[in-house]
Structure formats: structure tokens, C-alpha cells
Amino acid sequence: MTSVFSEGFYKAIFDGCSDAIYVIDPQSSRILDGNTRAWQDLGLSREQLLQHSVVSLQNDVENLEHWQQISAQILLNDSFTFIGRHCHQNGAFFPVEVYTSVIELDGQKVFISIARNLDLTLSQREEFRTRDARLTYALNEAVDGLWDWNIASGEVFFSPQLKRMLKYLPHEMEPSVETWVESLHENDRERVLRLIDDHLSGRIAAYEAEYRLRNRMGEYIWVRDRGRVCERDEQGKSTRVVGMLHDISQSKKLEEKLRQQASHDHLTGLLNRRAGYIHFKKQLSYAQRYEQQFTLCLIDLDHFKSINDTHGHLAGDIALKHFVSLLSDSVRQSDTLMRWGGEEFLLLLPKTDAQSAKLLIEQLKDKVQASPVSLDGREYSYTFSAGLASFPGHSMDMDGLINSADDALYSAKASGRNLVMISYNCSDIEQAELF
Template sequence: MSSIFSNGFYKAVFDACSDAIYVIEPQSSKIVDANTRAWLDLGMSREQLLEHSVVTLQNDVENEEHWEMIAAEIIKADPFTFIGRHCHQDGTFFPVEVYTSVVEFEGRQLFISIARNLDLTTSQREEFRTKDARLTYALNEAADGLWDWNVTTGEVFFSPQLKRMLGYLPHEMTPTLETWADSIHESDKTRVLDSLDSHLNGHADSYKAEYQIRSRSGDYIWVRDRGRVCQRNEAGEAVRVVGMCHDITHSKGLEEQLREQASHDDLTGLLNRRAGYIHFKQQLSYAQRYQQQLTVCLIDLDHFKSVNDNYGHLVGDAVLAHFVGLMRHTLRKSDSLMRWGGEEFLLLLPNTDSESAIKRINKLKDEIKENPVTLEGGELSYTFSAGLAGYPGHSQTFDGLIKCADDALYRAKESGRNLILISEDNRNVE
């Protein structure tokens, strides 16, 4: 596009302006013209600058979708003020304060943005000489989301990075404590506010909390939030608190993944033996507290070694996954299935007596018989053996129930397999 400002006087004013001026196409954010200060600030030639858009030049505009939201706000709030950072040709950034207005020219809507380079202003350099101004600059420029709370007025400064972390536009987020507190997930709110109060009242050296906070989209992200009182009045009451909020959603996801891997079997997704012990004890404790029955069932796939030997371990894995899939389809939500080791599984049936448990497991046998494993070139059928023991009839302890169920499973396998047997030990094994 040819230069819009071609008339002599206006062109001279345009180029002589000490602030950068950009003419922007609202739909694409493309720079269609700019003055001399604009490309000098960016370390570019005019030709290089006109190849760019707001998305590529403004570090605080993330993508085209983000620009669409900003463009809509510019049209609605004309003129629109934006604090951000421009990308220099050498890869560095510098802070800018941008004022954007909407103009109509020859039937075309355009944005006119005046961008003041804050690094170049005398007032800004003078302001940085004070400690408080350096804090203000840090709040605006640090990578993490930062906040500055005036306890007396209730006003909270939210840094641009904190707003961006939560998906908000620069002018959004009402600067009050309620804006923050109302966004904390309900399951975390009491704990977080108590932690903050503890620090304000002098019971803790600082405020620290990890919690979930609602973003602009309505989704929640995990943050690690830290703060400290930096000013108190003569009565010792907190007057000002500053802090830093860091997005830890990714690390929380990895933490949860590691926790899942530590407690669950990779192949089947079931609780592994170590986690299964803990869950079993919890279920037994629940049955004891509420005086309910609990049936424990040890299940072993019959002749599984021959499956691995004849078809390979990949087919063996497919059989295990097939079995677990059918179990999940057949069992109740309250039932718990765990991989006890190899081809052996532990099944907990709460509030269920042994006879009812046999009916449920026989239903599973029917499912397996009617739905063999599908392989390339054919199908593979398999069976399983099971040993049952019940609380409180066979035992009232964890070890005793496992022993009774294991003894019953051993008898089922010794008696020809493909059987479900109940423990014969009615002596209430301890």
C-alpha cells in the first residue's frame, strides 16, 4: 500500500513526531504505514517494518485470535490504551505505552496507534531513581505474574504478565482483592485465604500457597503464589503486600503423571500391588466401621504362560487388556480391580456376600466366553480361576483375607482350573 500521508505538511509532522506512529489494518493487524520514529525504535528499515504485523512486533499479543479480541475492544473503547513490549530487530524488548484510535479513510476503517518508548522518556528515567518506581517496573516487566495490594484501600495492581497468564486483555480484571479471591477454586479458597491471613497477622514469615485459579476462558490453571508484607502502619497492621504468581500447570501435570505411574500398572491402568495394598486397607476399614460385608477375590488367568510361549508377549498383553476391559464393563462402580502381579488380579466387592460375588464373577465368565480376543487371522479364547474370601466370615484382617482367598484360588487351579471356589476356612483366620 502506498503511503497514506503524502501531503507535504502532514507528512512532515508525521515523520517529525517523537513517538512512533503506526497505521494498522484492523482485520489482519498488518502495519500499512509508520513514521520514522517507529522503524528507528525497532532497529529496522521502513521496508522491513511494513512486512510486519502487530502480532509479530508486539510481544504481548500472542496470536491472531488474541489480536481479534484486542481489535474488538479498540473499536468499542476508542481510544484504547495498551501497555506492552515491542520486539527490537536484535531480539530484545522495550516497554511501550500505546494509544490507539479508529479512523475512517476513503471508506476504509484503520487503526492509528501512537507508541511511546518508555525507555527513552526523561520522566521514566527519573522515576526509576526511586525504590518504589523500580518495584513498579519489576511488576510490569518480570516474567511471572506479579501483584501489589494496597490493604487499606483494597486496590490490587495486577501486572500485564499476570493478566496474560490468565488470558485477560490489558484493560480487564477489576483491580480489587475480590477479583482475585473470587477466581480461586472453591476447594482451595479457604486454605489460601487462611494462609494469607496468617501472614498478615504475623503468624507466618510470608504467604505461600499452591492453588487453582479460574482463567478468562473459565478453565482453571495451577499457580504457585508467594507474597510478603512490605509496609505496616504504627499499629503493626499490614498496609501493603506484594507478591509473585507463577503458572505451574505443566509441572502439576507432570507431577500427577508421575504419581499415576507410581500407583498404576502401565498396561492395564489398574492400581498396582503397592497402591492396591493401601486401597484394600481403606476398603476394609470402611467395612469394619459401617459393619458391612466385603468379598475379596483373587483371579488368575488359566495357562497364561502358554499364551505367551505360543503367541508372544504382545498377544499376552492383549489378553490382559481384553480381560480388564470386560471386567470394567461388568463390574459396579463401587467394585475395585487391581493388578496383583503378572496374570493375577485382586477384586474387591464391597457390601457383597460370597454367594452374590460368585454370581457376579460367573457373569464375567459368560462375557469372556462370548467375547474371545480378536487376533489377526482368528480368535483366542481363555478362562480364569478365582478364589473368594469374605469379611467378616473368613477373616477380619487384611492378611487373613488374602490368605483365605489365595488358598481358595490354589484349590481351584489344582482342581482343573476355570473354577470359582470360596474359602473353606471358616475359622476366622487372623
């Protein structure tokens, strides 16, 4: 039977549809065509629309690799429903429900996507008058990921935003509590499960935890998770818990950056003096507990003031970083180099006696002297002096070791610089049998 409808009729339906319609290339996600509603919803002209792709228009499709995963699912099932957010030309986002199907056009498969702008859906606005509809909307569109756990069945509703947060596709994530438990970082799992059990049993009023959660790509993000029991049975046993998951990865990175800045020298990246004292105390305590030799070395760059006076403080900074790079590449992994102040550094050498440490520092001194730094286009050679003190021979405590090493450094400087000297201040312990 011959169709009575002309091509113009179908064109009129295409352009007159109240929902946006897109024709999409399955491989590249490029927009091949769109109806009037499509470009109007996005604040674009037709020509501008055809310069875009799903990756550039859909906020919840991160990149081409992500699109290809979605495309494979569409081709496998011949249809696909997706809740996401489209990007308007003015930078705002609006929620859409996208239904995609596969058709053949001139021997090639293309996607036809019908996108309903949920902000413009009158029926949805009508549904908002009921409490359940408002709750449903909140669960689907809230910025934070929301979850709803039915304890009896073990089922967990993961909101679309929670799935997006963890880079899952809408149909992915098995809706079970095991999905969540298996995604917990192994170092956080016991603590988090204990906290939620404390809340379920009534020992704490609410569940709250910060922990690492594995996303679809196998990477861990930091989250803040809060929840509360909302239903109990007649015996008072918890039957349902709802909660909210918030991505705090950025704030954790900032927190770590601030912690790094507080404990490390901003120029060299080494531990600063305040954090160095703490680390020194731990290292010495370890040596005392296990009766091991422990040596510290105070290092001071020779004639460093002349570098600043001749070439400027920026050149001095370059020389300091050059020195730190040379030593950091040469010391053992167990050793710790820290900036003690100005051009003075402290090197901790665990499980090392004074004589062995002196040999190591002599080698480092020769390396530094043979490795000039480039300042103002010229090679500049410099040296350092060092003073050594060891536990238990020179002192049993931290302050005593530092004073002994400082005395040895002063002697090296007074004797002509570019020298490594061991403290002559030996306690009575050194005369006895050492560890």
C-alpha cells in the same frame, strides 16, 4: 484552506517516525502496512511484515478470539493503550507500549497502532537511576505476577504480567481485594485466607500458599503466592502488603503424573500392588465400621505364558489391556480392579456377599471367553480362573482374606481352570449370624 503539505510529506513522516507504526485490520488482526521502524524492530523485511498479524507478532495476544475481544474494546473507546511484548524474528521478546486509535480509510475502519520499543527508550533508561522507577519497571515486566495491597482502602495493584497470567486485558480486573478473593477456588479459599490473616496478625513471619485461581476464561490454574507486610501504622497494624504470584500449573501436572506413575500400573492404568494395599485397607475398614459384607476376587489369566511364548511379550501386553478394558466396562462404579502382579488381578467388591460375587464373576468370565483379542491378525480366545473370599465369613483381616482367595484360586486352577471358586476356609463367624 488548501493543505500545503503533499502526500510525500506525510509518507516521509510515516517512514521517518522513531516509533513503529502499524495499520491493522480490526477483524483478522492482519498487518495491512507498517513503517520502516516497524519491520526493523522485528528483524523483518516489509514483505515479511505484511504476512503477519497481531496474533503472530504480539506475545500477549493468544489467539484470534482474544484479539477480537481487544478489537471490540478499541472500537468501543476509539483508542486503547496496551503494554505487551513483540516477538523478534530471532525468537526474543521485547517490551512495547502500544497506543491504538481508529480511523476510516476508503469507507472502512482500520486501526493505527504506534508501538514504542521500551528497550530503546532513552528517557526510560534515565528513569532507571531512581529506585521508584526500577520498582515500577519490575512490577510491570517481571515474569511473575506482582500485587500490592493497600489494606485500608482495599485496593490492589495487579501487575500487567499477573493480568496476562490470568488472561485478562490490561484495563480489566477490578483493582480490589474482592477480585482476588472471588477468584479463589472454593476448596482453597478458607485455607488461603486463614494463612494471610495469620501473617497480617503476626502469627507467621511471611505469607505463602499454593492454591487454584480462576482466570478470565473460567479455568483454574495452580499458583504459588508469596507476600509480606511492608508497611505498618504507629500501632503496628498492617497497612500494606506486597507479593508475587507464580504460575505452577505445569509443575503440578508433572507432580500429578509422577504420583500417578508411582501408584498405577504403567501398562493398564490400574492401581498397582503397593497402592492397592492402601485402597484395600480403606475399603475393608469401611466394611468393618459399618458392618457390611465385603468380597475380594483374585483373578489369573489361564495359559497366559503360551501367549507370550507364541506371540511375544508385546502381544501379551495387548491381551492384558484387552482384558482390563472388558472388565472395567462391566464392573460396578463402586468396585475396584487392580493389577496384583503379572497376569494376576485383584477385584474388590464392597457391599457384596460371596454368592452374589460369584454370579457377577461368572458373567464376567463368560464375557471374556466370548470376546477374543486380535493378535497378529488372528482372533485369540482366552479364559481366566478366579478365587473368592468374603468378610467376615472367611477372615476378619486383609491378609487372611487374600490368603483365602489365593487358596480358592489355586483350587480353580487345579480343577481344570476357567472356573470361579469360593474359598472353603470359613471361620467360626460364618457359622454364626452374619451382618
